[in-house]
Amino acid sequence: MHIHGRRPAMAVFAAAVSVTALLLTGCTSKGSPAPKIPATLAIGLLVSTTGPNAAIGQQAQLGAKLAIEMVNNDVKDLPINLPLSTGVGLRNGAKLSLVVGNTESAPEKVEKEASRLVHDGAVGLILADTLDVAAPAGRETDTIGVALVDALSTADTFVDLNRAAHFRIQPSDRQMVSTALALLYRERNGDSQFSRVITASGRASGATGDEIASVRTSIADLSLAAGYAIGDKEQITLAADGAGDSDFVKKGDAVLAIVTNAQEAAAAAELAGRLKGKAPVIAFGPGVGALDAIKGNNQVLRASGWSSEFAGRNPIARIVGGMFEQAFHTKMTDVAAAAFTATMMLALAMDSVADPSPPVIRNAVQQMSLPATQTVMPWNGIRFDGSGYNQLAAGVIEQHVPNGYQVIHPIELAATPTLSL
DSSP, X not given: OOOOTTSOOGGGHHHHTOSXXXXXXXXXXTTOOOOOOOSEEEEEEEXXXXXXXXXXXXXXXXXXXXXXXXXXXXXXXXXXXXXXXXXXSOTXXXXXXXXEEEOTTXXXXXXXXXXXXXXXXXXEEEEOSOHHHHHHHHHHHHHHTOOEEESSOOOGGGGGGOOXXXXXXXXXXXXXXXXXXXXXXXXXXXXXXXXEEEEEEOOOOHHHHHHHHHHHHHHHHHHHHTTOEEOSSOOEEEETTEEOOOTTXXXXXXXXXXXXXXXXXXXXXXXXXXXXXXXXXXXXXXXXXXXXXXXSOOOOEEEESOOHHHHTTSHHHHHHHHHHHHHHSSOOOHHHHHHHHHHHHHHHHHHTOSSOOHHHHHHHHHTOEEEGGGOSSSSSEEEBOTTXXXXXXXXXXXXXXXXXXXXXXXXXXXXXXXXXX
């Protein structure tokens, strides 16, 4: 099957996934002995294994475990090469192991767990947790000089922290706003023409509150730059008991809903049903995955860095998803896919160096450049800028259909380009 857009056809996969042109070659000075390579190198995974976010932690563990297994074992009968195509560990002969640290989604806990994992031998870390935890985790790993590959964080507020070891693979909140506005612009010559953007969000304090404030600023700035009016005073509150007043929303408006938890996702879905035929509601944010669990006629659109529907059409993602389902008897989720991607990327950085020490691996992560053909995500690939953001991450927008969600934007990845109000 030919996949349009950012990902090339199967005919060019063999050349595109060749790792020799992409990997950095580790070296030692002339006459210096090569560093001794242990039989096993550990990757640390920071997740919540107890408490309210334990389900996220469980999915992240499954994704990371699959990546480790695919590196360590000879995977038979694959029609394409995976990043570590030997399938028998790293090129230096080392196998990988996964060690898990329980953050309990507590900021004061994650710093100790990160240090403990490194002390116990982890040469790189993966994080899949909330924003409150991500900030101190990045601060700690910056101090101890080990790479932290963050699978879930999207907040633009990290840019101001000037961290050297905190790498975020997901599309940022600002990128998601741009994706949503691109969909609205695409409709300018169709039946739906939009002139005003209204924001809907919950009320939070701390790091989450800072993220919401930052996203609101991005919505205002980018909307005005694109020629849309914005609802300065006319904003909608998302709460556990539903969405607030929306009587002021009229034809020609569009609502961008920032969702940070399952309750706000449900409120955004309720709002979309209320505004059906009048204005679209596009939900995005760290809680957008909760829309999967909402039953019934769900009218909300969602912007996300992962699409299970697109994964079913993408050759690599389809194979990896099948292996995931066979191994764990459940379908791959957005969290599992992100943890798989983060772990595989860190493994590839580890494979590229002769000296598998944490500082060397951290530098290798900074210089990694992976094309779209080496990820299961609907992105252009992975390449980090100076602030640790993945420059090649990209969001998609999906709309609900009877069997789930399907991509409608960008048009080159869409199963159908139809925007239904």
